[in-house]
Amino acid sequence: MRHECIILADSPGALVELCGITLLERLLRTLQRCGLNRAIVLSATPDLLGHRLETPSRHRAKVALDVRGRASGSVTVDQLVEVWPNDTEQVLLLRGDSVYDPRLLQLLDARNSTTVLIDSTPSTELQALVAAVPETNRSRLCGAALLSWNWASAQATPLEEALRDNVEARRIETLDIASQPLYHASMRRELRPYWFPAPAPAQRKIAERVLLGAAQKGALDLPALVHAPLENFLVSHLCKTVITPNQLTILSNVVAWGATFFFATGHLGWGAILALAVGVLDGLDGKQARVKVETSKAGKLEHWFDALFENSWWIALAYHFQSAGELSGAFRYLLLLIGAEAVGGLAKWSIVRSCGRSLDELSGFDRVVRLVGGRRNVHVWILAVGLLLGVPAKAFVVIAFWETITAVIHLVRAGWTLLVRHGLKPRAEA
Numbered sequence: 423m424r425h426e427c428i429i430l431a432d433s434p435g436a437l438v439e440l441c442g443i444t445l446l447e448r449l450l451r452t453l454q455r456c457g458l459n460r461a462i463v464l465s466a467t468p469d470l471l472g473h474r475l476e477t478p479s480r481h482r483a484k485v486a487l488d489v490r491g492r493a494s495g496s497v498t499v500d501q502l503v504e505v506w507p508n509d510t511e512q513v514l515l516l517r518g519d520s521v522y523d524p525r526l527l528q529l530l531d532a533r534n535s536t537t538v539l540i541d542s543t544p545s546t547e548l549q550a551l552v553a554a555v556p557e558t559n560r561s562r563l564c565g566a567a568l569l570s571w572n573w574a575s576a577q578a579t580p581l582e583e584a585l586r587d588n589v590e591a592r593r594i595e596t597l598d599i600a601s602q603p604l605y606h607a608s609m610r611r612e613l614r615p616y617w618f619p620a621p622a623p624a625q626r627k628i629a630e631r632v633l634l635g636a637a638q639k640g641a642l643d644l645p646a647l648v649h650a651p652l653e654n655f656l657v658s659h660l661c662k663t664v665i666t667p668n669q670l671t672i673l674s675n676v677v678a679w680g681a682t683f684f685f686a687t688g689h690l691g692w693g694a695i696l697a698l699a700v701g702v703l704d705g706l707d708g709k710q711a712r713v714k715v716e717t718s719k720a721g722k723l724e725h726w727f728d729a730l731f732e733n734s735w736w737i738a739l740a741y742h743f744q745s746a747g748e749l750s751g752a753f754r755y756l757l758l759l760i761g762a763e764a765v766g767g768l769a770k771w772s773i774v775r776s777c778g779r780s781l782d783e784l785s786g787f788d789r790v791v792r793l794v795g796g797r798r799n800v801h802v803w804i805l806a807v808g809l810l811l812g813v814p815a816k817a818f819v820v821i822a823f824w825e826t827i828t829a830v831i832h833l834v835r836a837g838w839t840l841l842v843r844h845g846l847k848p849r850a851e852a
Contacts, residue, residue, distance in 0.1 A: 423457045423528075423531045426510045427453060427515075428462045429461055429462070430518060431463050431464070433467040433471060435518075436519045441630055441661040443714055445520065446518040448521060452522065454481065460485065462507065466493065497581045498579075499581050500578075506574070512534075514530060514567075516565070520566070520618065520620065521619075522564075523615040525615050526566065526617060527566070530566060533568045535594075536567070536568060540560065540564060540598050541561055541599040541617065548617075548618055551621055556582060558590045561596070563589070573594065599614075605779075607778065609639050610640040616632055633713055634654045640783070641783050644794055645803055646799055653709055667717075668707070670706045670707035671707040671727070674703040675727055677699055678731035681694075683738075688742050690742070691809060693735075694805055694806050697805070698806060736756055739752075749818060752815075758825075762796070762829040763829070769781065769829070769835070769836035770782075772840065773836050781836055791832070795824075795827075796827070800824070801821045804817050805817050
């Protein structure tokens, strides 16, 4: 982030817990992931907050904190001026008792003049949470702003009153959440930027549902749609424990390699049960990390671990079917499956590189292909059906051809998309 930050945080609001961490802790973790390395915490209860912030947390360890006290009562602009960082023209002002989508902080940080974050039309799911937030004649104030020294030093009223009056008189710029793009690239779906203040005890479940919903990625396959509610239920409880995303990753991999062992030794039923369990377990670590703001670069290695155990399943199955004489040429089907996965992966990578989004999101047709096309979860379901019908070897053949068909579709779609994007569409259809 380019700007220094002042956080207004008082107990008990800033210390309200949602999904296992306080709102102030959540904000600091979010700021660290946005690139902030220093923040001033201005509080009427500095001792209480300072005590809580002394607890080590590697998820915000890079943010150097300076806790300052202020007189109780409404925050005044003079109090901000007193703690204003030296040689800083602009500061990012945030309420420590609120939750902000990281995209909103980045949008504010990119501004160059005094700008107040507003929401002219809060989404339906947020209505109950923001009902008590102060309103102007234009919108609700979200408790976040980029302030300039020149503006702050010229004010002589309480902060909230100064912001409200200037917004209503259109003397300062506003950033309206309702007018921001919905598409969230890393989540592969449209997701309205969210924000809300500390919820009342009766509203905490609503607030946690918002956070859990925001942690769900889009462009899912059919099994993942079935898994999602179960994952959300489990994460809603896991997030309030000391279990870390990395521990969940390890658990998922242990179960996955257990499935490999059972497949290789011919215990296909037990292998399928563990593989089905992995379909749920594999989604827990990412959601846990996003809900508790514990994402890290190391977490991206999970995709490599996934690829390793996934291919180990197909190798183990091919080995069993070949050695048991249940499928002649099992390794040829294995090569077909792995080769198709590689071709499909390259096609999808070319679209991400060229278009900035996944091939699965380009059209309704592509979303349908994602829903039922060849993927690990879908393949495990096919294998499970084959076991129930007593034809697991034939199910393996179906898996190989299902992946091949999917790869061909991805290859054609990627090629066509790139042709159109680069202006090479056939003249007859131009």
